[in-house]
Amino acid sequence: MKRFLFYLLLLLQIAILFLLGVQYYFIDDYGRTVQLLSKHEEMTDTYGSYNQHMTYIDYEINFIAEDAWEIAEEVDYNTKIYVLLESDSDGVFHIAKANDQKIDAEQDQVVLQGRYQYYNDMQKEYHVTYGIESFHPDFDFNSSVRDQSIITIQLAPWGQKKVTDIEN
Amino acid sequence: MLYVLGDIRYRKSADLIAISFIVLGYIAFGAGMLLAIDIYNIQVTFAWPFIIWAVVGLGVYFIYEHKLLFSVAIAVTTIGQLYNASINSAFSWVLLFLLLLGFGHFVYHHRNYLFSYLFSISFVVQLLTLVFAASQQYYWLILYFLILYVAGDLIREQVYRKPFKIISLLAIFIVGMYQTFILQDEFYMDDLTLQWSFIIVWFVLFGAAIAIKIIDNRSYQLIDFVLFLPIAFIPFSYGMSLIVLFIFSLVWLFIGYKQDNSEYILIGTISFLVSVFTVYIQFAWDAMNKSLFFLIGGILLFLISFLIEKQRRTIVDKQKGDE
Numbered sequence: 001m002k003r004f005l006f007y008l009l010l011l012l013q014i015a016i017l018f019l020l021g022v023q024y025y026f027i028d029d030y031g032r033t034v035q036l037l038s039k040h041e042e043m044t045d046t047y048g049s050y051n052q053h054m055t056y057i058d059y060e061i062n063f064i065a066e067d068a069w070e071i072a073e074e075v076d077y078n079t080k081i082y083v084l085l086e087s088d089s090d091g092v093f094h095i096a097k098a099n100d101q102k103i104d105a106e107q108d109q110v111v112l113q114g115r116y117q118y119y120n121d122m123q124k125e126y127h128v129t130y131g132i133e134s135f136h137p138d139f140d141f142n143s144s145v146r147d148q149s150i151i152t153i154q155l156a157p158w159g160q161k162k163v164t165d166i167e168n
Numbered sequence: 169m170l171y172v173l174g175d176i177r178y179r180k181s182a183d184l185i186a187i188s189f190i191v192l193g194y195i196a197f198g199a200g201m202l203l204a205i206d207i208y209n210i211q212v213t214f215a216w217p218f219i220i221w222a223v224v225g226l227g228v229y230f231i232y233e234h235k236l237l238f239s240v241a242i243a244v245t246t247i248g249q250l251y252n253a254s255i256n257s258a259f260s261w262v263l264l265f266l267l268l269l270g271f272g273h274f275v276y277h278h279r280n281y282l283f284s285y286l287f288s289i290s291f292v293v294q295l296l297t298l299v300f301a302a303s304q305q306y307y308w309l310i311l312y313f314l315i316l317y318v319a320g321d322l323i324r325e326q327v328y329r330k331p332f333k334i335i336s337l338l339a340i341f342i343v344g345m346y347q348t349f350i351l352q353d354e355f356y357m358d359d360l361t362l363q364w365s366f367i368i369v370w371f372v373l374f375g376a377a378i379a380i381k382i383i384d385n386r387s388y389q390l391i392d393f394v395l396f397l398p399i400a401f402i403p404f405s406y407g408m409s410l411i412v413l414f415i416f417s418l419v420w421l422f423i424g425y426k427q428d429n430s431e432y433i434l435i436g437t438i439s440f441l442v443s444v445f446t447v448y449i450q451f452a453w454d455a456m457n458k459s460l461f462f463l464i465g466g467i468l469l470f471l472i473s474f475l476i477e478k479q480r481r482t483i484v485d486k487q488k489g490d491e
Contacts, residue, residue: 002230002231005227005230005231006171006175006231009224009227009228009231010171010172012224013197013224016201016220017197017200017201017204020201020204020205020208020210021204021208023208023210024208024210076257076303077257078256078257078258079257080213113213115256130211131209131211132209132211135209136207136209159211159213160210160211161211162209
């Protein structure tokens with residue numbers, strides 16, 4: 001009995017580690033493609049050594065203007081925020097509204113789950129992060145260009161997000 | 169790989185080397201999972217990596233039944249709770265239920281002082297996280313620790329009773345010290361709202377706890393409950409919070425000398441000295457020059473340690489004399 005359980009547990013652990021890796025590649029096949037803009041020029045930056053370089057991007061959708069913010073009360077740091085994005089004629093998604101309740105998305109809309117960071121008094125903006133701001137890119141892009149770029153991300157049905165391309 | 173090595177060794181001879189390999193394999197699994205999460209930039213919105221890790225830990229413990237595995241698994245659960253609170257600002261109820269039902273099951277069936285201590289420490293730490301992560305009023309801690317205390321009181325076996333009670337008393341005493349600081353602070357006091365739901369639940373549990381003590385004929389231990397009073401609700405709460413600490417320690421000293429019980433005397437002495445030090449910090453911090461504060465504080469600490477040591481020696485001598 002315990003012999004059997006040992007092998008079961010061993011297989012389960014290998015399976016979990018395997019799944020974590022495999023789901024990353026499945027995002028490409030099953031994910032929904034969404035294009036986003038980076039915030040300003042000079043915001044895309046790379047740091048770290050050449051071997052394990054990290055990329056940091058400030059997206060346009062990180063900053064939510066007051067009129068799109070539909071939460072009345074003050075929210076705590078790290079609160080879950082649902083952000084509804086809507087695509088424009090070019091297929092790039094912009095913020096429609098943000099709420100702390102679940103939002104239903106229509107045809108050309110998509111809902112991202114983010115976490116509230118802080119409120120910027122000067123810009124009258126709420127800062128929300130989505131977990132895709134810093135990542136290890138597995139594609140080539142020109143990191144020296146400092147213009148506003150179009151970033152392609154894939155949204156997996158199981159809630160993971162992955163950056164797949166950066167175009168200047 | 170480490171698992172397999174450990175398992176082969178375990179089948180040959182069930183010794184510490186085999187278990188060490190299993191522990192290493194277990195840690196490597198968790199570390200591998202966290203590494204994969206980092207490499208593939210997986211967004212973790214709740215504590216699932218730690219839930220998986222803790223469940224695997226329970227499974228591994230079930231197979232080999234070694235103390236070391238239990239300790240590591242319960243540490244993973246507790247640290248996972250803390251980590252989740254710091255990253256996601258949320259409390260994971262799953263981890264708490266894993267502790268209560270999963271680890272609690274083994275604590276109950278494999279009577280062991282170490283397990284009971286680890287279990288109650290993890291319980292205290294997790295509920296502390298709950299209060300902070302869910303921004304509850306601090307006095308809910310009184311209720312949570314009272315639950316642990318009553319659980320210890322309900323069970324007759326010393327192997328559960330002693331660890332549960334000692335850890336809950338230690339925790340509530342620290343809360344009591346903390347409370348003396350915040351009740352003094354007007355900034356926090358403004359934030360403090362009194363919830364009736366707390367009072368009702370507390371009243372029921374407190375009444376039940378007293379009833380248990382009286383039925384069990386241990387009324388002298390009723391003094392423990394003075395720490396579980398919701399001081400924040402009554403007038404002059406600041407002064408009361410200090411007085412409560414002193415009542416607790418002095419009565420234990422008194423009972424200890426009366427019953428000639430060295431353990432009670434020790435509880436009384438340590439809590440008394442710590443209470444003295446709390447009062448000293450309270451009154452001297454604002455009033456005194458800082459260098460003087462630390463100088464006198466140092467002398468006070470020296471005296472306290474001297475007294476504790478002297479106390480310990482007399483107790484040891486007395487116990488030797490008894491034998």
